[in-house]
Amino acid sequence: MDFQMFGEKMIRFILNPIEQDARINILEGSVRSGKTVGMIPKWLNYIKNGPKGLLVITGVSKETIYDNVLQDLFNTVGAANYKYNAQTGLIKIYGRKIKVIGAKDEGSEKYLRGKTLAGAYCDELSLMPEKFFKQLLNRLSVKGAKLYATTNPDHPYHFLYTEYITDEAKLKNGMVKVYHFELDDNPSLDEEYKTFIRSAYTGFWYMRMIEGLWVVAQGAIYDMWDKVLNTFVDEDLPLGFKSLARRYVSIDVGTQNATVYLDCWDDGDTVWILNEYYYDGRAEGKQKENSEYADELEMFIGDDYPIAIIVDPSAASFKTTIRNRGFRPKDADNEVLEGIRMMSTMIAKRKLRVHRTNCPNFLKEVSSYVWDEKATLRGVEQPVKHSDHCMDAARYFIKTIIKPRRLES
Structure with missing residues (x-):
């Protein structure tokens, strides 16, 4: 994969030694701010140098995980350096085994039972069921195991926000680092594209997807509807x-x-x-x-x-x-x-x-x-x-x- 320029905030995250990372590391904020692309070199470093044992990559489904993460991951390492069985969800890369697990509902936590994990990568974390996420944390029992996650904002009553992302939650938890990203943190985006993507959202969707804020949905759902243009x-x-x-x-x-x-x-x-x-x-x-x-x-x-x-x-x-x-x-x-x-x-x-x-x-x-x-x-x-x-x-x-x-x- 041909990486574009990373912003200063993302470079600090990527280069931070994994032993200095928190137990839970969350990249949150606006769309197209470079969260997923920046996570790839970080995760590859963890695959090569993190504690030994089984790793997992989770998301809404195997299909969305492939679209959002695996395509770029595989392009980065090259075809000769990985094997992926889409049916079983098993990846072998740099001598490590990684299990891909879809987390579409509360019942998905059964796929974690009995596993001892050395690390996890969570894509679209706010869409993950609470029961699954907390079971995943329980399974990260190898010494030094860490979780890395990307997410766009959701509503401010979401368990992820109240228990892990607010300043009060981080102080109480003590095991979480949260990195907030906005469009301007991604230097590979030109001004024309940023203007274009900003114009695609209005109302609370703009506040969430562009400003990266955890705000309540209220009022008209399709307030961007125009009776002439639509x-x-x-x-x-x-x-x-x-x-x-x-x-x-x-x-x-x-x-x-x-x-x-x-x-x-x-x-x-x-x-x-x-x-x-x-x-x-x-x-x-x-x-x-x-x-x-x-x-x-x-x-x-x-x-x-x-x-x-x-x-x-x-x-x-x-x-x-x-x-x-x-x-x-x-x-x-x-x-x-x-x-x-x-x-x-x-x-x-x-x-x-x-x-x-x-x-x-x-x-x-x-x-x-x-x-x-x-x-x-x-x-x-x-x-x-x-x-x-x-x-x-x-x-x-x-x-x-x-x-x-x-x-x-």
Whole structure:
């Protein structure tokens, strides 16, 4: 890997002797501030010179760990110096064994049981379940074992912030060093790019992702929505649009609540939502059977078959019904907060546009979609569950189909 210039703050971290590092070392702050890239030489030094024994690399999933960490790690050491079994998650590098473990939920801590660890690297630490993280700390029992982690900020009630990052927590803990990074700490970014990435976030997302602050989500979720720049009419579509774009249908299925189909077209740069189907059985006073919804899905799709039909993963009976009609449903990625963040970026960059007359329910929901303030006080970030069915369907599409790295371009 061809490393770019490191900033002074990162150089001090990299060059600090590992025996002088804390038991827990956390790099936190804004996106694109160089945290992950700077961690690679530090971690390689630990692999070569840290205490002997099994090491682990953890993150949300093996896939995200590969995208965020392993690709650059492997490019750095070269193909001749490592072996990686993606199925078992075992890496052999410089004579050391490293286990890759996904930590998607509290139950993932079972993969740590019985292990004696000499070190750990945690990617996207704030997304890691508390039970898993504390089990991981328990397993770092080899003398001199240390944990290195990168994270973007979350809400200020998050266990990671309250127990390990605040000044009070660091004094109480005594085993933690926290390094805060912002965009200007990464000298490899030019001013044009920094201006561009700053423009991709607004509101509390800007405070978290650009300023690197641990702040509460409150108010309108998509406050960056613009009723002109994020909408379109037929005349705005690029010439030959349908021959160039890829079509998807994204579905949020309701029983007592509304059922929504969104007709999503992706031209590789912008997602265009051309049409919506919206039926609220409660409001209409009549619920529909799955077979009726399947009939109307066929009418909605017409003759131009989509690449994928993305469906709420909990809608098992509906998926069976449409599968029997010859459709091949794809389970949506229902990671709510990351989906909202990705959708916010698409909206802010004006890369998500919705038909101004064909999608009235979407346009109504997007302006009234708000954070649940009562849940926030309990340390839980979630939207108010009311009139959110178009928002859910759009989020399913963005989180399932759009690659995170595309949002950086």
